[in-house]
Amino acid sequence: MDLQERRTHLMLVLDELRRRHAEWVQSDAIAITEELQQSIEEVGQVFDTGDIPGDCRELQAQVAQMGSEWEKFRERRDLSGDLTLLPGDNFWHALEVALEIRQKCDETEPVPIESLATLEKQGVPPRQICLIYGWILPDGRPDYKKLREEQENPGTHINEDFISPAEAERRKAQRETDEAIARIKAARAEKIETAQSIAPEPIEELIMTGVSAKQIATMKRCGVDEVWAAADAAGLERPPLDYDPIQTERGTHARDLTEEEERVQQARAGTSPVADEPAQETPWYDQTASLETQIIQLARPGTLKHSEIAEILTDETRKVSYQKVRGVLMEFRKRPEAFAQ
Secondary structure (H helix, E strand, C coil): CCHHHHHHHHHHHHHHHHHHHHHHHHCCCCCCCHHHHHHHHHHHHHHHCCCCCHHHHHHHHHHHHHHHHHHHHHHHHHHHCCCCCCCCHHHHHHHHHHHHHHHHCCCCCCCCCCCHHHHHHCCCCHHHHHHHHCCECCCCCECHHHHHHHHHCCCCCCCCCCCCHHHHHHHHHHHHHHHHHHHHHHHHHHHHHHHHCCCCCCHHHHHHCCCCHHHHHHHHCCCHHHHHHHHHHCCCCCCCCCCCCCCCCCCCCCCCCCHHHHHHHHHHHCCCCCCCCCCCCCCCCCCCCCHHHHHHHHHCCCCCCHHHHHHHHCECCECCCHHHHHHHHHHHHHCHHHHCC
């Protein structure tokens, strides 16, 4: 690969990074997407392996700075275990500068137009001269009147304020690029602010709406232990860390059942959830009633957790989630009359 091909390759990986960055900014995703992460790391790898053309040295140094900040971020994210964590200002600044340098690589200096006298001396036809200077009528025909005016009185149209059509087009393209970059930058700043903002709702309210402990911790920028402590203090059931269903069947992921899982299986079998208590002679709930009624009936004694109720009511014909149980009970507390037995 010669230096020109190498330069093209370097520009292409940066163009791909710009595209992936814009896609992430404009998406609903908060965490860094896999595509953006791969693009960031690919840029570093490509710049680290192979020769660097002379006019890309500044870009190489900036990419190295961006890579250093990226590695610092990855270490913080890995240590925290929070996949929604975003890089800090130093990384975003390094990325912006790298893309700005890349953009300048495509910028061209305006080519000055030869004087009218030179063009005429070269024998350029009047029609072509009008096109070069942008003297065109609304219907697309050359504006020979402006040409004559300039010939008779030099400086009438070609003066210090004159901008050639080619230069006007170049400036327009540059302006549109700058505006697009500014929009992406502003959108990213808003995304980061949203991601780093603390949810206004109290932890207790988030617990009651069925949000997992891990998600609440992310929303409130606190630890999971703080979420569970808030639940304990408010007399609420601790929300699960995540919403993965409890694995109770032995098989590929076989393991010993926990005490809670044994209680659930005992409930399904019609036995007491506590080993020392006699078996229940009557069902805990009316199995012919609606799902909502069954949830309320199972919750009334106060001996079952929401996750246990969900497990009891889940069978081959339906899957009952932890969120469903919590949602029904929240609505029941608000409007018990709507669930009149």
